[in-house]
Amino acid sequence: MKRVAISACGSNRGKTILTTALLYHFRGNVRPFKVGPDFIDPQFHKRVALKESINLDSFMMSKEQVEWIYYHYATEEWAVIEGVMGFYDGDDRGCSTYSIARDLDTPVVMLLDGSGSYITIVALLKGLLEYRKDNTIKAVVINRVSSKSHYELIKNLISKEFHQIEVLGWIRKDLESLRDTHLGLDLRDLSKIEAISKEVLEHIDIYRLSKIAETHKKRVKNSYPFPKFKRLDKKITIVNDENFSFLYYDNLQFLKEMFKEVVVIDSTKDEAVPNDTDFLYIPGGYVESVDAYNRIKHSNSFKNSIVEHSKTKPIYAECAGLLYLSKKVDDKVMSGVLDIEFELGNRFARLGYYYNSDGVKGHAFHYTKPTVSTLKKGFDTLYKRVGSKGEVGSWATNQKKVFGTYLHTLFRVNPKIIERFFDGS
Template sequence: MIRGLLISAPASGTGKTTVTLGLLAALRAQGISVQPYKSGPDYIDPAFHTAASGRASFNLDSWAMPKDTLGNMLAHAAGADLILAEGSMGLFDGVATVGETGSGASADMATLMGWPVVLVIDVSGQAQSAAAVALGFAKLRPEMPFAGVILNRIASPRHEALVRAGMEAAGIRVFGALPRNPEITLPERHLGLIQAEENPVLETILQRAAAFVAAHVDIPALLLAAKATEVTIAEPLRLPPPGMRIALARDAAFSFIYPHLLEGWRQAGATILPFSPLGNEGPDDSADCCWLPGGYPELHAGKIAGASVFLQKIKRFAESRPVHGECGGYMAMGAALIDKDGVRHEMAGLLGLVTSYEKRKMHLGYRIAKLAHAMPGHASGSGLRGHEFHYSTILDQPDAPLAEVHDANGATVPETGSLRRHAQGGIATGTYFHLIGRAT
C-alpha cells in the first residue's frame, strides 16, 4: 500500500501546477521517490511532472477509465514512497453525467483512491474570507478526504497572519503560505502551458520551485497527512496497439498523446519507432502503422509544408499501411492548414481535410465515439472515449466520417473524424479527439 495526496484548487489559475512541481522537485531532492499522476484529461502537465520527479507521470480519469483501469494505472507506483496527484480545473469541476467511474472531477479521484485533498488557494485580495472558501470545499462532499490548504500569493506577513487566523477559526489546517514569486511562473501558450520540452530554463525553474516550496511549506506535515489507497494495484495495463511496429511522430509539433497509451502499447509487445516531421524525417519503413499525435502543427505549418522528405515518405507509407492522426496530427494529414494570419500551407494530403486557425473557436470536452469503420487498433463498431481541445475549425471535410461522436451529455458532435482508403490497401484515419481508452 502506497500513501497518496491530491493537490487541487478552487479553480484554474491558482498556482496548483507550480505548487505540485515544487513539491515533486523538493521531495526528490530529499531522496523521497514520488509517483506523480494527473487527474483529468491533460497531456501537458505529465511531462512537467516527469521532469520534476524523475518518474513517468500518467493520467487518471474517472469519466473515461473504469475502476480496473484506474487500478492498473497504480502499478506504475510500485517502488515509490508516495503518490502525488495533481487535479485539473476546480476540485469539483466535471461533466454533468457520470462516465465510467465518475464525472471526471478531481474530487471523484480523491474519493475513489482515498487520497486526502490539499487545496491550493489564491488568497489575493482577501483575508479571513478565504476560510469560507476552504470550509465549503472541505464540507461539500463529506465522503471526500480533506487534509488542508496551502495559501498562495500572500502579499505580506500581515496578510498571512489574517488569512491564517480565519483558517484557524474555521478548523482548516494550513500546510504552508507562499508569497508572490514571479520567478517560478511557467510561461503559457495559446492552448495552455508551454510544453516541457520547449522550455530551455525548465531545470532552473524547477530548482527555484523546489527551494521556494521547501522554505514555505511544512513538508513533513504533508507526508504525515498522506493516506494509503484502497484500490487494488493490478497488473500493468495492456491496451490494443495500432500495430506491432508503430512509427510515432514525436517533436515540438506532435507530442500530445496520453502516456498510458504508449505504455499500454509497449506492455502489449509493440515497438515504438519515433520520427520527427519537423526534422524532415518520415516513418520507419519497417513499421506496420503510423500514428501522428496532436500538438502545435499550426505554429510550424510552414516548416511542415516544406519538409519534402517527410511528406514524400508518409504519402508512400499511406499507400499500403494505416496512418492515424489525432487533432494536430489529423490536421497535418489533411490537404491544407490555414494559420492564424490566413496563410494556407499544403499538408500531407492523406485526407481531404482543410482546417483553419485564422478564426479561433474553442472546442473542448469529453468525447464518446462509435466507430463506423475500423481504425488502427480498434474494429468497426467499437466504442471509444477521449477528449477534444483545440481552436481550429474545419473548412472542408470531403472524406467518409470515421465515427458517430457525442459529448459527455450525449449531444452530437459535428467533428466525426475522417477516413480515406488508398490505392494499395492503405487507410488514413483521423479524429479531433485524443483517445483515452475504450468505452465499456
C-alpha cells in the first residue's frame, strides 16, 4: 500500500489543488482522508475519487483510535491525506497534519510557495524540518512557479542543503484551467477536474512520489480501542441531503452497526420520516441561508413528520438540525419542535474545537446565535478548554428526548450520546 499526506505552510497554499489532482489521477484506486473535523473537503474528495473520504482527528480521538480508523478504511492501493491549515497548526489542540502524519508514519509532501522568492524558501524549509525533529516530511513540490528556470534555481538550492528531501517538481502559477474558477474549486463543477489534474501534475514526478509513498510498516492489530456499545433492535432514520450534508462517514457506518435498521431520507425531496422510526438523527449543514431555506421551505411532509415523531420519540440534531427544530431563524420559519429562535450574524459565533458540559469533545462552526430569550432556555455549555468560560450551545425538551446542539462529534468515541435515549427501554 502507498500513502502520502499533502501539507503546506498555511491555508490557501494549494493543498486542495494538489490533493484533487492526485485523487483524480488515482481515482477508483485511492482512499481520501482529511485531517481535522472539516465537512466540505471530504464531500469534494468523494466526488473526485469515487470513494468516501474519512476524517482523521486526534483532538476527538486518541492516537490508537485514529490508527484504527485509518486502517479500517485504508482499503485501496493508495491513501491520500489532505492536511489542514499549516503543517504544525492545530498541534496546540492535539490535532495537526504533523501529528497525524507522525502517528501514522506517513510521508509528507510539503507544498512550498515559489512566488517572488527562491533562497528564502530554503530557510523556510529548514525551519519546518527543525521545528519538530520527529516530522515525516520527505518531499516538496514548489507551487506558483513562474518558469522552469525559476524552479531549477529553487530545486538546486534545496537539493544542496537537504540531501534527504526529494524535490518532486513544480506547479505553474496562473494555471489555465483555474482562470475561470471563482474562489477555488466548486463542489458542483467537476467538468474541469481532469484538465486541472493534468496541468497540476504536468511537472511532478509521479514515479518518485510513488516510491516515497511506499510503506513497509505492518498494521498493528490492536483491539477495538473505542467504548463498547449496545446493539439496538431499533430503526433509525437519518436526514442526509444537500441541506443536511455534514455527516461524518464513520458516524453513518457506526449507526449502521448500532441499529438494526437504517433509513436515509432527503428533506429537499419532501420525504417523510417513516412512522415506525424509533430514532431520528438530523446532522448539520445549511438551512439558514436563502438558497438552502428555499430548498426545504415547502417540504411540508418532511416537516410534519418530524413534528409528529417528536411527540413520542427521540431526536438528536446537530447545528443545522438544531436550527430546523427551532421556531425560526430570523424570518425563516422552521419546524417549531423546540420553543427557541435564532438569528443569523455576519461573523461566525463559534469556530474550532469545544468540550460540552459532560466533557465530550467536538467541533463547532456557525454564524447563527440564539436570541436572548432562547439563550436562557439552553442547558448545555460549550467550552473552548476545560475550565474556561463557555456559552450555552444545546437545547432540549424537558425530558431531553428531543435534543439539539451546535456540537459535531464522533459517535464511535461517544456511543452514550445515542444509548442514553434508550436507557431503560
